[in-house]
Amino acid sequence: MKILVTGGAGFIASNLTRRLLAAGHRVVAIDNFFLGKRRHLTPFLGDPNYTFIEQDLLDLPALNQVFAEQQPQRVWHFAANSDISFGTKFTDFDLKGGTLVTYNVLEAMRLSGCKQLLFSSSGAVYGEPTVHPTPEDYGPMLPISLYAASKLACEGLVSAYAHSFDIQVWLFRFGNIIGPNSTHGVIPDFLGRLMDDPSHLRILGDGTQAKPYVHVEDCLDGMEFAQGHSSQVLNYYNLAVPDRTTVNQIADWAVAALGIAPETCPRDYTGGPRGWRGDVPYVNLDITKIHRLGWGPRMNSDAAVQRAVLEIAAQLKAERAEGGA
Amino acid sequence: MKILVTGGAGFIASNLTRRLLAAGHRVVAIDNFFLGKRRHLTPFLGDPNYTFIEQDLLDLPALNQVFAEQQPQRVWHFAANSDISFGTKFTDFDLKGGTLVTYNVLEAMRLSGCKQLLFSSSGAVYGEPTVHPTPEDYGPMLPISLYAASKLACEGLVSAYAHSFDIQVWLFRFGNIIGPNSTHGVIPDFLGRLMDDPSHLRILGDGTQAKPYVHVEDCLDGMEFAQGHSSQVLNYYNLAVPDRTTVNQIADWAVAALGIAPETCPRDYTGGPRGWRGDVPYVNLDITKIHRLGWGPRMNSDAAVQRAVLEIAAQLKAERAEGGA
Numbered sequence: 308m309k310i311l312v313t314g315g316a317g318f319i320a321s322n323l324t325r326r327l328l329a330a331g332h333r334v335v336a337i338d339n340f341f342l343g344k345r346r347h348l349t350p351f352l353g354d355p356n357y358t359f360i361e362q363d364l365l366d367l368p369a370l371n372q373v374f375a376e377q378q379p380q381r382v383w384h385f386a387a388n389s390d391i392s393f394g395t396k397f398t399d400f401d402l403k404g405g406t407l408v409t410y411n412v413l414e415a416m417r418l419s420g421c422k423q424l425l426f427s428s429s430g431a432v433y434g435e436p437t438v439h440p441t442p443e444d445y446g447p448m449l450p451i452s453l454y455a456a457s458k459l460a461c462e463g464l465v466s467a468y469a470h471s472f473d474i475q476v477w478l479f480r481f482g483n484i485i486g487p488n489s490t491h492g493v494i495p496d497f498l499g500r501l502m503d504d505p506s507h508l509r510i511l512g513d514g515t516q517a518k519p520y521v522h523v524e525d526c527l528d529g530m531e532f533a534q535g536h537s538s539q540v541l542n543y544y545n546l547a548v549p550d551r552t553t554v555n556q557i558a559d560w561a562v563a564a565l566g567i568a569p570e571t572c573p574r575d576y577t578g579g580p581r582g583w584r585g586d587v588p589y590v591n592l593d594i595t596k597i598h599r600l601g602w603g604p605r606m607n608s609d610a611a612v613q614r615a616v617l618e619i620a621a622q623l624k625a626e627r628a629e630g631g632a
Numbered sequence: 633m634k635i636l637v638t639g640g641a642g643f644i645a646s647n648l649t650r651r652l653l654a655a656g657h658r659v660v661a662i663d664n665f666f667l668g669k670r671r672h673l674t675p676f677l678g679d680p681n682y683t684f685i686e687q688d689l690l691d692l693p694a695l696n697q698v699f700a701e702q703q704p705q706r707v708w709h710f711a712a713n714s715d716i717s718f719g720t721k722f723t724d725f726d727l728k729g730g731t732l733v734t735y736n737v738l739e740a741m742r743l744s745g746c747k748q749l750l751f752s753s754s755g756a757v758y759g760e761p762t763v764h765p766t767p768e769d770y771g772p773m774l775p776i777s778l779y780a781a782s783k784l785a786c787e788g789l790v791s792a793y794a795h796s797f798d799i800q801v802w803l804f805r806f807g808n809i810i811g812p813n814s815t816h817g818v819i820p821d822f823l824g825r826l827m828d829d830p831s832h833l834r835i836l837g838d839g840t841q842a843k844p845y846v847h848v849e850d851c852l853d854g855m856e857f858a859q860g861h862s863s864q865v866l867n868y869y870n871l872a873v874p875d876r877t878t879v880n881q882i883a884d885w886a887v888a889a890l891g892i893a894p895e896t897c898p899r900d901y902t903g904g905p906r907g908w909r910g911d912v913p914y915v916n917l918d919i920t921k922i923h924r925l926g927w928g929p930r931m932n933s934d935a936a937v938q939r940a941v942l943e944i945a946a947q948l949k950a951e952r953a954e955g956g957a
Contacts, residue, residue, distance in 0.1 A: 394792075394796075395796055398735075398739055398742070399735070399739075402731075402732075402735055402789075406727075406731065406785060407727075410723075410724070410727055414723055414724075417723070432788075434791065443771070443772055444771040444772050445771045446768070446769040446770045446771030446772075446773060447768055447769050447771075447868065448771065448773050448784075448787075448788075449787070449788075449791040449866060449868070450788050450791050450792050450795075451791070451792060451795035451796070452792055452795075452796065453789070453792045453793075453796065455788070455792065456785075456788035456789050456791065456792035457788070459773075459784060459785065459787075459788035460731060460781075460784065460785030460788055460789075462773075462774070462784075463757075463773075463774075463775050463780070463781035463782070463784035463785055464727075464778070464781050464785075466759065466774040466775050466776070466781065467719075467775050467776060467777055467778045467780065467781035467910070468778075470775075470776035470777075470909075470910070471719075471720055471776070471777065471778065471909060471910055541774060543772065543774070584795075584796060585792070585795070585796055
């Protein structure tokens with residue numbers, strides 16, 4: 308099958324590409340390198356089943372041309388801003404990079420006759436829910452960040468296109484996805500800062516924020532499973548793990564992974580329950596629905612974090628060795 | 633108080649303007665006359681407390697200048713596409729006229745320090761709910777039209793701005809609002825077509841679609857009451873009536889209001905349960921939350937429709953008399 312992947316040089320999509328090519332699919336990846344990294348494409352560039360197109364998804368005529376020429380049968384849409392705190396500084400960042408881009412992808416699908424979409428939303432669409440674990444039918448959906456507002460807007464567009472134009476959709480509300488090639492987030496942040504200066508570690512908030520961390524391999528496994536095992540016009544699932552890991556625990560493992568003696572690395576807390584305005588400090592997504600479909604993650608949150616810390620530490624070391632060479 | 637009203641030449645805002653001026657407020661109304669009508673402004677043009685500005689809300693720099701010059705203390709934001717079926721024909725119609733316009737209004741508020749917003753959303757954000765009556769905390773919110781997708785996107789933006797930038801918001805999910813100055817909808821449609829040709833009446837769908845029709849005076853009364861009696865950062869209410877009126881019943885009253893003998897006016901049904909793709913044929917919004925606050929509508933759905941049919945028939949006759957003069 309010919310599959311188009313947006314955000315193709317980004318974190319999750321670059322992990323997906325490896326899996327899709329290994330499964331024998333043809334992959335057309337699109338990225339504008341705003342957040343994506345050229346090095347994430349390197350492993351695929353010689354593969355005859357792989358096509359990379361450098362393109363800004365905000366350019367709808369150009370995107371329409373890509374779809375007309377490539378005629379993909381399915382889209383995995385990952386392109387988005389992935390840093391929630393950006394949206395407070397630049398208020399049109401998520402509107403353009405999330406909402407308008409998703410409209411353009413849907414419109415290019417409609418005009419070219421592409422009928423299947425996997426879309427990555429976020430548990431942030433629930434705002435600060437009062438029900439834990441939070442199920443898919445939780446309401447009201449009142450986001451507290453512009454990032455989450457954009458994900459909610461994208462969900463609405465995806466749902467309306469599904470019902471108006473017969474595009475079949477699998478929509479996933481992610482926990483925190485982690486693993487190799489991640490471009491930002493608490494794990495690369497901690498590791499990067501500790502590699503720069505192992506004498507202390509600054510922690511946003513009070514360190515007790517607790518989230519379900521999902522390894523990217525489990526994330527992609529769950530998406531593929533749900534796509535293969537559900538067939539409504541609009542299929543939607545929380546995709547997370549049953550437990551949570553605190554920021555303090557992640558700090559412990561990051562310090563250990565770099566061989567730093569904990570007593571030599573005091574922590575500076577910025578304080579308060581949130582890492583930043585718009586941060587939801589406690590996230591607990593109910594994954595009963597995807598469990599009932601027959602799928603569960605192989606790694607719990609702690610196991611995913613421990614693995615990702617080692618993977619990302621190895622990547623950062625290799626990058627710094629190259630950069631210094 | 634100085635109050636800015638968007639969509640100022642539109643249906644609900646023009647009814648609001650009369651009430652605000654009568655209550656001694658200063659009103660700054662903005663409209664681009666895309667859907668709004670110049671005749672809706674005529675009653676206010678000599679009033680020293682009334683300022684009208686012809687401006688497209690998609691032009692953010694111009695909108696920022698309006699806010700900087702006028703320094704409104706509160707915004708009632710009504711500007712939007714109000715015809716759900718438009719969105720299927722022009723897929724960027726609601727995205728631009730709803731989502732992007734609402735972002736611009738919020739951004740202009742943020743930059744000018746305006747801190748209070750009343751926002752008109754729609755019960756359509758619930759998609760096709762399985763719970764009736766549908767309460768405010770219903771989920772999942774999976775809209776089936778691009779109109780509803782845009783309202784959901786606007787809700788997300790409004791919620792994120794409330795939490796990120798301390799803008800206090802009163803958000804209302806309307807039933808079908810009807811009354812004088814309405815620019816479209818089943819009542820002016822039926823009356824207009826019957827005045828053109830009283831020999832038959834075309835009805836979209838099978839005529840059994842049933843919605844809660846709210847008279848615009850009750851709508852504005854409920855909004856004012858909720859604004860005065862709730863003080864969260866984000867306050868949200870369904871604003872509807874406890875009963876519903878069918879399209880067939882509205883047709884009966886429209887025929888009667890024009891003095892047409894029913895037996896001389898057969899009905900042509902386009903058939904099917906929906907008026908158009910994206911139409912939600914049965915709407916029943918739970919209004920317990922605003923009831924608990926202490927407010928209820930004076931007119932039920934049937935009473936609102938009967939009154940609005942007479943009001944709109946009188947307006948259409950006057951307009952046609954003028955047009956023919």
